[in-house]
Amino acid sequence: MTSLAPWLAVRDAQRATDFYKAAFGAVEVYRLDGDEGTVAVAQLSIEGAVFWIQDDVDAGPERRGRGLVRMILSVDDPDTIFDRAVAAGAAVVAPMHEAYGWRTGRVTDPFGHDWEMSKQLATS
Numbered sequence: 001m002t003s004l005a006p007w008l009a010v011r012d013a014q015r016a017t018d019f020y021k022a023a024f025g026a027v028e029v030y031r032l033d034g035d036e037g038t039v040a041v042a043q044l045s046i047e048g049a050v051f052w053i054q055d056d057v058d059a060g061p062e063r064r065g066r067g068l069v070r071m072i073l074s075v076d077d078p079d080t081i082f083d084r085a086v087a088a089g090a091a092v093v094a095p096m097h098e099a100y101g102w103r104t105g106r107v108t109d110p111f112g113h114d115w116e117m118s119k120q121l122a123t124s
Helices: 013-024 078-087
Strands: 007-010 027-033 039-046 049-055 070-074 091-099 102-108 114-120
Touching: 007 013, 013 027, 013 039, 013 049, 013 078, 070 078, 078 091, 078 102, 078 114, 091 114
Parallel strands: 007 049, 070 114
Antiparallel strands: 027 039, 039 049, 091 102, 102 114
């Protein structure tokens, strides 16, 4: 089976790991420790959807142009995940709403990456 896993550069991989766990219920699949036992590289999974993060002192929200990358996280309960992400520190870009047959909302995480939580609505 072929898969595609995004790799996100973040300024503080330990803090990012903690955020993604709190916001999206992510679990660590793989971890490479850096200095002082902090995360250098980690593979995380959100209900089986895998992505990577890497500590990069040059990364940060101010270093990227808006809209370059958007993570689409399709889940059974996007409202709950959206609320958890906001409670964990994400900024609301688009509140949860229904459009074009989807229930969706978008946030920007503290590391500058956009996440869209969504669920396709049943068609009649």
